[in-house]
Amino acid sequence: MHLPNLHITRRAVASCLTIVALAGIAQSATAQTTGAPTYPSKTITWVVGWPAGGSADSATRIVARRLEALLGQPVVVDNRPGAAGVIALNFAAKAPADGYTLVTVPGPVLSATPSPQVGKELAAVAMLGKGPAVLFGTMAEPLPGTVKELITATKAKPQSFNYVSSGNGTAQHLAGELFAQMAGVSVNHIPYEGGAQAVTDVIGGQVNLGVLGITSVLPHIQAGKLKPYAVTTATRSKNLPDVPTLAETLPGFEATQWFVVAAPAGVPADRVQKVSAAISTILKEPDVSSGFSKVGIDAEYATPAQTNTFVTQDLQRWKVLAEKAHLKLD
DSSP: OOHHHHHHHHHHHHHHHHHHHHHHHHHHHHHHHTTSSOSOOSOEEEEESSOTTSHHHHHHHHHHHHHHHHHTSOEEEEEOOOGGGHHHHHHHHHSOSSSOEEEEEEEOOOOSSOOOOBTTTEEEEEEEEEEOEEEEEESSSOOOSSHHHHHHHHHHSTTOOEEEESSTTSHHHHHHHHHHHHHTOOOEEEEOSSSHHHHHHHHHTSSSEEEEEHHHHHHHHHTTSEEEEEESSSSOOSSSTTSOBGGGTSTTOOOOEEEEEEEETTOOHHHHHHHHHHHHHHHTSHHHHHHHHHTTOEEEEEOHHHHHHHHHHHHHHHHHHHHHHTOOOO
């Protein structure tokens, strides 16, 4: 007598389950179209391949603090130094492509060992800025007074001049080799692991020349312990306005250090664009420009596409130079 009622009950239950399932699908679809959860919904990790205190780290922290306010989530700077920044690049490239890992990529840097590249394993997010290296000399021995005189002296005494950089394949090494090629001189390169000891040895006269980032040498130049010859950028530096560019002696010379923000390849385009737009806003702030200038960087924004094109073309340019000069790379 109760079987028909049981049959009806089962059908009713089945119908109810179908309705609930469809409602769930509709609710899920609605949530997706309304952007829930909104990105970002948790902490963003920003990786830097150098110790705290350097130009790349300082610029990253200046932007990261303001990015927190714009995105509404913590942005934690994670220093992972070593292997000329490759450790940090590898970490970032292997992170989930969800927009919660960023990495600062300074350049140009060439390496004999394959490492993640912007435009391949890493996706460009934005350009942070650019800055010069400085060609400088020791005060411990008499040196020529100008770049032109230095070139003449170097040609007269081949291999009598050495220059330090912060390592093989670094932006400073490449700038030094471009100088040698364009000036038609032979200068012996001495790579150091970082700039601190390199500066000490030039001050002490163990090496007579150097090419390093401006922050490494600026206080020593201001103290009269180092002689600045020229900056490597196409225009003079705000920090050393009286120091000429190498292009003033060697027309067409330009060797710019740059700092790019990247993310793992495959991050959704809307997330990349959201972070990029926020960085664009941040770089327009006067105190950000001032903070960058103190660490030798001129704030300069570029879109993801523009950044990717610039990095690709710049690295290709330096690869050609490295092959022509048979440069030793680490």
